[in-house]
Amino acid sequence: MFHKILIANRGEIAVRIIRACREMGIKTVAVYSEADKDALHAQLADEAVCIGPAPASESYLNMERILSATVATKAEAIHPGFGFLSENSKFVRMCEKCNVVFIGPSADVIDKMGNKSQARKTMQEAGVPVVPGTKEPVYTAKEALEEAKKIGFPIMIKASSGGGGKGMRVSESEADFEENFNTAQRESINSFADDTMYLERYVGRPRHVEVQILGDKFGTAVQLGERDCSIQRRHQKMIEESPCCAITKEIRKKMGETAVRAAKAVGYESAGTIEFLLSETGEFFFMEMNTRIQVEHPVTEFVSGVDLIKEQIRISAGLPISVKQEEIQVKGHAIECRINAENPKKNFMPCPGKIENLYLPGGNGVRIDTAVYSGYQIPPNYDSMIMKVIVYDKDRESAIAKMRSTLGEVVIEGVQTNLDFQYDILNQKDFLEGNVTTHFIEEHYE
Template sequence: MFQKILIANRGEIAVRIIRACREMGIKTVAVYSEADRDALHAQLADEAVCIGPAAASESYLNMERILSATIATKAEAIHPGFGFLSENSKFVEMCEKCNVTFIGPSAAVINKMGNKSEARRTMMEAGVPVVPGTKEPVYTVEEALQEAEKIGFPIMIKASSGGGGKGMRIAESREDFRENFSTAQRESVNAFADNTMYLERYVGRPRHIEVQIIGDRLGNVVQLGERDCSIQRRHQKMIEESPSCAITKELRRIMGETAVRAAKAVGYESAGTIEFLLDGNGEFFFMEMNTRIQVEHPVTEFVSGVDLVKEQIRVAAGLPLSVKQEDFCMRGHAIECRINAENPAKNFMPCPGVIEYLHVPGGNGVRIDTAVYNGYQIPPNYDSMIMKVIVHDKDRAGAIAKMRSTLGEVIIEGVQTNLDFQYDILNQKDFLDGNVTTHFIEEHYE
């Protein structure tokens, strides 16, 4: 087992990883930017190294500085968390050259599954259902338009290196295709330095269902059930729950087996997520694979009893999975709400600033993942998510009631948040009835 791990991330996920390492008896190294000098993760780790200015490109995305900090502190492995370098195959290759273990899949797997168009081809070969679309990447408006007319409108335009809703647009017709394609491609270049695009048939009013998988180096892959991530705003998830009330026992079995087949097709190891679109007829289609831990992993941890971060570390150290498929069963229902420092009344404008007062609740079946504290200065340089509220109860109705009660106790003063907005969603009849799709927010609010 590792003696020391460097966490190449910040915020609540860095704190989450540090705590898992501490429970495993592993020392930790935090890296931080100048804007994060007072951040909680930098205070909780055994060691902390400043790696540059506030801009992510000069700190959390600076591979050379992160590896230098790893070598200088004699850390044996790097946990990337999510975002930043977590799905960067070049960084994984650099780790390998420096004899540092990357806690995640290999560079080859990240290349194959991180590139969305390559992933589509791989899944087709593995017999995994995919949304009809282009088999080869497209680079220009002209060739993309020719392919779009073959597939039919409306059509989804996606960046091959995309994620988090970036580089994604819907074209309703030939008339608005050029503008949407150019906008999506420009976003992709700015966010991922990649102009590679692909097209998919637009699946109207779907649910977003993802299956959590984890594999080890011995070829074992286990699926830990699904999460329903349909409550989204502009392709950014807001509320996630497990299990999904739209999934029957038989469909759960089929989707789980499909996710395992997809992971084994690429020799996957570590934690990952196979994401599907589920239409109103019960048909599901592969959308993409996230080759990292997910923001919403706590809901799976609640219903499965498996610590995914510890499993990642065990797998990276060459140990077998501690859970077997035949022993897995889902217990109860879990829901997660992402709390962001943003103002819903002003088009969800980010609201960095000082947290003047903070109170977070606790109790049976309540988990708060956060890195903020009283007096903490939220920097304007990074993602606006400041807290995840996760609850667990015996069934969905109980989990919703517990989440409403928990959100009602959270107090965050000094900055605007989406707390009230999340609370309102939990009181919408369609949400209570489980009648949700990825269009829920725009249909009920926008």
């Protein structure tokens, strides 16, 4: 097992990893930017190293500085968390050259699954159902239009390197196709320096359902149930829950087996997620694979009883997965709400600033993952998510009641948040009845 791990991240996920390491008896090194000098993760770790100015490009995305800090502190491994360098194959190869273990899959697997069009091809070859679309990437609006005519409208235009909703557009007909394609491609070039695009049949009113998997170095892969992540705004998830209330036992079994097959097809090692689109008719299609820990991993930890961060560390240290598939039983229901420092009434404008007063509730089945505290200054340089509120109970109805009670107790003064907006969603009739799709927000709120 490792003696010391460097966490190449910030915020609540860095705190979450530090706590897991502490429980495992592993020393930790935090890295922080100048804007994060008072951040909680820098205070909780055994050591902390400043790696540059506030902009992420000069700190949390600066591979050389992070590796220099790793070598200088004699850390044997790097945990990337999510975002930043967590799915950057170049960084993984640099770690290998420096004899540092990257806690995650190999660079080759990240390349294979991180490129959306290549991932589709790999999954098709493995017999995993994918949304009908292009088999090869497209680069110009003209060639893409010819392919779109064969697939049929409406059609989804996607960036091969995309993520977080960037480089995505829906085209309803030939009339708006060229404009949408060019806009999506420009976004892809600006965000990912990649002009590679692909097309998929647009699945109307789907659910976003994903399966958590673990794979180790011994060829074993297991799945820990599914999460329903359909409540989204501009492809950014807001509320996640496990299990999904809309699928039958048969679909759940088939989806889980498909996810394991997908993981084994690429020799996956670490925690990862296979994301599916679930149609209104019960068909499901592979959408993408996330080769990292997910923001919403706590709901799976609640219902499965498996600590995913500890499993990641064990797997990267060369140990087998600590649980067998037959031992994993999904029990009860868990819900997560992402709390962001933003103003929903002003188009969800980010609202950095100082937290003047903070009260976080607790209780049976309540978990709050955060890195903020009273007096903390939220910097304007990073993602606006400041905490995740997660609850667990015997069934969905009880979990919703517990989440409403918990959110009602949270006090965050000094900055605007989406707390009331989340509370309102939990009181919507369609949400309570489980009638949700990826269009829920736009259909229920202007």
